[in-house]
Amino acid sequence: MAPAMPQRKAKLSSHCAPRKSASGAGKQFTPTELESLAERIIGLSDADQTEVEIDLGSDALTRFANNTIHQNVAEQTLTISVRAVVDGRTARAVTNKTDEESLRRVIAAAARLARNQPEYPGLLPMPRRQKYQKVARFFPATASVAPQDRARAVARVCKIAEKNKQTAAGIFTTGASYSLLANSEGLLARYAETTAEFSVTILEENSSGWAKSNSPDVRDLDPDALAASASRKAAESRKPRELPPGHYTAILEPSAVLDLVGFLFYDFAGTAVLDKRSCLNDRMGKKIFGDNITLWDDAYHPLQTGEPYDGEGMPRQKVLLVDRGVPKNLVYSRATAKKMKAKPTGHGFSLPNEYGEAPMNLVFAGGDKSVGEMVRSTERGILVTRLWYIREVDPYEKVLTGMTRDGTFLIENGRLAGGIRNFRFNQSVIEALANVEMLGPAVRAAGEESFEMVVPAMKIRNFHFSEATKF
């Protein structure tokens, strides 16, 4: 079982509908036609209120391993999701069929499900038209990438690996999407974005290295440089030695930081605090992290991506979550805000759901130390490229377990002293963020266990590595 963190998109409604996909394709519908389709669905509905979400997309992914392409896929999808409110009750139905009969059926299904449940006293009327800050996250250069373009980049990367007598595996994916959210109260939100991602693992007989990057603009990706970095890490971690478990100074590169702290931020949901499942219960306003930890949720940051509105169409607000070590604010959907006598922050998931909301555009305040400077300042420690299979052990102390992977090094006397066998860690994230000695510049990082965020590399003292594995 691989990691299963929620997707960045603040929508919980796409369960059996096709997986997130993107568009720009527009082969079935233009954006204007989709707006007409949304209007038609709202017009056909006899519910008290009706909301329509439409996602149109095309995605392609080229996957390689053993220095060859072994999977190469493309998809085009359309998802229509209808929420009905009837007599103070609400439910959702989803389809990918656009014929008249199917549209009528999905509308009727949403209303039928809504009627057949107990009344929900906390349900709010759908929001009216909102104003949104503009974001520019659609790049034609990404939308027009062809399979041959991805294959040529992969071929170059495989040659780098072959030249170094190594083996490459990874992905190159590009996609584009158009999303629309409208309701019967006049709300209309539109968003277009492109996505591009390159990830590579370079393997030797007993070592490996990894690098990954993503951006809405494919021109920001440099597959050759990523491959060179992963290749160097594989070479430098050859013949890893086993270290005894214990508490070490750990230098986590941005991807490792991202995957670790990603488990903390669902605790910043107002609903999580109401449900008493947040580690921030009884801790808001108290200093629990170091002075050097400040972070926001900011959908408008130039290195962030995603819609400027939430699952109900409310504009996302920039929220200061932690100020110099003190948790200051939570995020709220409209309903949670009302329950907690706060203002909605535009972080709600699509309704109906039981999770409420979550921050999805995290931005840490960074520092000015490079990873090299962190290494040079460390007498004995461990440099971690990437973490893997992270799971929560203690939800209140926020103890997480997981493994290091694909480039773990011993640091001795300010220098890298070779690769080490991968470690399991059992570490409280709260404690780790109280023990940060140095921060690098905050960058857009990509991992595997959490959504992308803007995070720095961190030097953390007293990090608990509990057991070593065999490689």
Next chain:
Amino acid sequence: MQDWANWAIDTAKRRGASYADARVMDIRQRDIGTKNGEVGTLVESESLGIGIRVVAGGAWGFASTDRLTREGVQACAAEAVAIAKASALAKRENVSMAPEKAYVDTWQNPFLKDPFRIPVERQIDVLLAADQAMRRVKGVTLAEGAMSFKRIEQLFVSSIGSSIHQVKMQSGAGIGATAFAGTEIQKRSYPNSFGGQHALQGYEVVEALDLPGHAEQIAEECVALHSAAQCPEGTSTIILGGSQLGLQIHESIGHPIELDRVLGQEANFAGMSFLTVDKLRKLKYGSDIVNVVADARLEHGTGLGTFAYDDEGVPAQCTPIITNGLFTGYLSNRETASAIGETRSNGTMRTETWNRLPIIRMTNISILPGTWKYEDLIADTDDAILMETNRSWSIDDRRYQFQFSTEIGWEIKGGKRGRMLKNPSYSGITTEFWNSCDAVCSRDYWTLWGTPNCGKGQPMQTMGTGHGASPSRFRNIKIGAAFAK
């Protein structure tokens, strides 16, 4: 469905494909979630489309669409061929597949009650009754319940002449009680964590669980955990409950035997495997009493890994994975079987939905029942910890080193179950762990557990897998490391 699939195969062949297959899938799903007396999630969804996989120029291509007109399907098939030809730009050798016969067949899993015909209000009532019973217990701060139903109708057609129609109905449900007090959050789930129990059956699965009838007990246990003693740190004998052993099988046997991982195809994401091909029929994976199979056949049970044919048109099979402790088999597809010199795929190619490429997935990976009565096993154990219901799970990317914690534990002293323990955890190395197994309970205590949320592949696919297991005993296991300071 047949027309769409035929258009796809014909177009792919015309465009130069040497092999093509098409999967039309029509998926219907209902999800219900409740929390603290209110309905949360209430969603029905449907999705229909076609996925087309081809070999052209000696390389793979795959494309999918929900534009099910002749023009849409033909364009999709043409795209799959174009992608395959692009793949050929970075190929080392031509795709080779183990031979397989053509099949024309239709199959549906048996079930008693169509969950989509059960009124949704009745299903909500069951969850809310359990919810109320949990919240009646003082100290419970969060009560949750969930039901999930899925109907998958699919047609597989291939250029070698197969045409296979299958309908699969699956159902599942579960509840959980959480208590926050002081500086601790404790949770108990029934009948299993992460959504409960799921099977390839109808609504009868949910009725048999009797969620309201078990709600009070788990709520009381959840509150009692706050005053229970901490699981000690050290080395101990452990007895694992069936559902926890099912997840142990999933992580430390099911994944490492996936031949695509072994051959490096998942190296960038899901990882590889310590089970390199030189270990087949040589490695002592477990003790002599450990027998594990990968069995997708209906006679094994109605698990989430049960079907008649996989998504490559290969019939369901039973493959011995561990035989009297010896490692004897992988999970393969036609391509990887050919790569290691096997004469046939053992039929484990599966896809989540029409817009995902089939990949090697677990079917039902089960430990075969042993001989012990559960009561005798407890009576035979002097000093141990009994651990039940998974709370967290993690294993390295080659599936050697693992750590699990469970929701609840009990001391076993002098052959009797004693006091409750909180925060139980254990860890170890896969082969050392399975070689330490000295007792497996009998068929009377064996359950085919459903794991509905196994993630693998890029783009990520979520798949249901089955794991038959009965309570079992392991000696000299490291315990308590997860909570060690």
